Amino acid sequence: MAQDKTSDPRQSSGNKLSVLRKHPIFADLEPDALDQLCRYAKHTTVKRGATIAAKGDPGNNLFAVVSGTVKISSSSPDGRNAILNLIGPGEIFGEIAVLDGAPRSADATANTNCELYIIDRRDFLPFVKSQPELAMKFIELLCGRLRWTSQQVEQVILQNLPGRLASALLGLTEERKLDSGSGTLAITQQEISEMVGMTRESINKQLRAWAARSWVRLEHGAIVVLDIDALRELAESGLEGG
Amino acid sequence: MAQDKTSDPRQSSGNKLSVLRKHPIFADLEPDALDQLCRYAKHTTVKRGATIAAKGDPGNNLFAVVSGTVKISSSSPDGRNAILNLIGPGEIFGEIAVLDGAPRSADATANTNCELYIIDRRDFLPFVKSQPELAMKFIELLCGRLRWTSQQVEQVILQNLPGRLASALLGLTEERKLDSGSGTLAITQQEISEMVGMTRESINKQLRAWAARSWVRLEHGAIVVLDIDALRELAESGLEGG
DNA sequence: CGGGAATGGTCGGTTTCCCGACACTTGTCC
């Protein structure tokens, strides 16, 4: 997993460089700037289930995912849980609190064992301000996030369970965040229920109805999307599908 | 209403200056930059109900609200409607499509008669890039939007009707977007239902239950919040309240 | 390889909420 040894700064820096360059937001930085960024980035690994950041904390760090997936979620006093986003390799998270200085608005936990880079806010904020191009990149990133989140609100208001579930499966399939090839999504039904805001039972019922139609195939801890067009049609019409 | 006459550039520019300076995002600009911005901004008025921008359009304009309120919404094929945001005086909207170049993700309609400034993307984008401070302001703006929208997703997933309704009323009261003093919200029950994603009937039923407890008072086309603490408690616990 | 945790599958009773319909009030525009 962690091939760079923190005891060897030279090699560490070299690996960091090649990894950070794959993150779209840093890809176009000048070599000097990228090098500077590498010096700021600290390498870490976290075990599945571990808390990376908690709601309400000061946002002192920006995170970049090297491997694994991170779950952004929030929970209510009565134990219910809402999954807001899943962050995969090549993506960053925790940028909002870093950029605006307000407390974290959600929890971040390791959905699988993860390899991360952590960048301190005190290093990063001046760095962004010194790189106008990077600021524009962040504006684009935030715009994308906003589009995604607004669409979620839209779907949750306009669509019923089948529509929402279809939309969620489509989103996961298209982004390939959990894709291990040919439409296999490594996600539990419990997690899906927390993404769309319905109970696990309702999700299970709907999924098996679709499995009977060969739209999907259910495996343990995974869902295989077989007929993506059927799901797309259902998601777009927003109706029916029981 | 419209005190600046477009036939008189001098006076127009003077008024624009004082108005644009009230928008937090432009407030800290250098006088020269602000002056430049005024030259870009075109003044317009739109009548209640008129479409300002439509979903799918290219985002060629940034809008700043001078007076009135604008409704950001999206509708499904079967006629259902979702209100995503309400924009009041001193706020801007339409910035996402301008900043990232993608099509508009929602409709914008005049909720009341409105007075707006319109700025062309071709003028504005180079302007932002030439003003590093402004880029940071936009980052903060987008972060705020993202926090608000994420919270909406959270609420819609975690809370039931009473909780969501209470949260919506609290939000509207605290932002004072529709406030005409002492907690009076100028909003119809139909509109609230489209904000929280429930039917008007359900909203009406819940509101009258609260009116019976003197938590709110219902007027024609308006809601007066009487006991804000009761609503806050309900919104935070997320439970009960029938 | 064995035990426990995680995940999936299943079931009715109950609640919530939608749906369609309608009467009444208020406001607005000609």
Add this chain to the structure above:
DNA sequence: GGACAAGTGTCGGGAAACCGACCATTCCCG
């Protein structure tokens, strides 16, 4: 000032989803 639109109040049937309670299976870790 009168017609019409917009907004509110109300009702009951029926569908959708929750809830709590299970057991079966699979996986993972010691």
